Amino acid sequence: MHNREMMARAAWGTVAWLVALVMFFPIYWMLITSFKTEGAAIATPPTFLPVHPTLENYAAVQARSNYVLFAWNSIVVAFGSTGLGLVVAVPAAWAMAFIPSKRTRGTLLWMLSTKMLPPVGVLVPIYLLFRDWGLLDTRIGLVMVVMLMNLPIVIWMLYTYFKEIPRDILESARMEGAGLWQELLYILLPISLGGIASTVLLTIILAWNESFWSLNLTASDAAPLTAFIASYSSPEGLFWAKLSAASTLAIAPILILGWFSQKQLVRGLTFGAVK
């Protein structure tokens, strides 16, 4: 019995490691390619370790485009859209969780259904609106559109967390003289801090990786890192090593953020599933 348990654990461990390796491999490949010369990058058979590691790709990428500007745009879009999203989503989720109406369920499902719509379906109208309002290639425009794209998810997540809070606690605060904002600020937000943190992390990641709208609505001034990567698949052909270097630079910040907050992230994403 004891032996069989050990075997099962070992088997599951192996499977987990294999899955992790498969998932990590592309990132590893990108990382080592970025340190190869262009020639070595397309050599067959490929080498699994850089033979002559070089930083020339990074130098080339930095020389050709202004990484800092792209990175700054990504930061503004990721944090801006998340912050703005919270301002809209917290009151919305609060209302739906604590003063539901007959249509609350329907509203929630309708919001989620908008995520089933392929974004390209609304590209033309949004593009035209952006053109007419002078929002093309502006950070504020991109922030708005990314915020709206993530809003259903943010509201859903917050709604789930708020639902877990006993109503009595909020009513108690109300009885004790707390107004609406005090109730939100001193009671609701601190209690659901863990959930809000998970939501924030997830939306930052989603916004950081968003490429459809960035590529279509920005050109240079407001282009984030996703556009920066895409610019390396150029008409003159693919430069694998430089593309890898650009990609590494683009995902490094979010990878580091994810690494440090993985505990929070896992807890947030499995919230409600395991109670």
Added chain:
Amino acid sequence: MGNITLSGVRKSFADLEIIKGVDLEIAEREFVVFVGPSGSGKSTLLRLVAGLESVSDGGIEIDGRDVTDVRPSRRGLAMVFQSYALYPHMSVRNNMAFGLKMAKTPKDEIERKVNEAAHTLQLEPYLERKPRALSGGQRQRVAIGRAIVRDPTAFLFDEPLSNLDAALRVQMRLEIARLRQHLDATMVYVTHDQVEAMTLADKIVVLRDGAVEQVGSPLTLYHHPVNKFVAGFIGSPTMNFLDATVRSADASGVQVELGADNALHIPVEASATGRDQSVIVGVRPEHLLLGGEGADARIAAQVQVVEHLGGVTYVYVRIADGTMMTVEAPGDTDVKVDERVEIGLVGAACHVFDRSEQSFRHLTHNPLTGA
């Protein structure tokens, strides 16, 4: 301070009417208990007073001020919830100070009041703890402390003891009774437990299906229930009911027939009663005599279950027509299951209800002593 008036209060959720027109006067410093079975609307009525629900019709006044449309935060009331509803992210000290902070009370005054309440409730060692590190009884005391520090016009309690175990419940009940003398504030208390109602209340409000059945002092409700529902709800174990027929009625009461040739005279107001009218006789377990010695009438019965509680014995018997009855007997009563016994009734201790379950008024203030 602390005078609450409800006039024609109604509350509906969607198409369902939960509170069906309640008029109630709560005097200052009165301890009023709303009691009733689940679904009777007692908690909803309390939440209407608190302002956590808005009335569909009617009005609520506190100290002469119309608060019908006033937010809960502006009514000056404090509420203790069944779930305690402590703020999980705050220490006991901050839980108690929250209301005062909201009222922008000076820091040193908050400090003084919180310490005072903590002293009264023996919470001093726990002030820096979070609620999750406290036992149920301690959490309950924090919830009460949180209400006390604010010096409210009235305290509202929503089944505050029902989450506690039996021993602790009795202890907290005593503490609330003690606190009440110490505080001199109006208290409105909701419970489904008639023992809590009887022991704590100055005035009990019995609710059924969103309507007030009777309002009165605990002993008034015990001796003079207006109908069969109140009679059955107040008192423990619950009252026994027997079918009977009126034989004659005069100024001194009614003569009823319980089964064949078993007449009993009950001193109730019976001027409107006709001969052969079918009625219900109610008698509490504690007023039945096992063995029938010294009784005005006797009924033959067979013992079904015997519960020895030590001080008292509850004997559950079945009579000829199949009705089950509960008899309270002394602790050392020695009866066996299946034994045939006689149950004695005393006319003065019996209640009479007509077929619409309304009570016939007793002729004496305390039917037991005849005074």
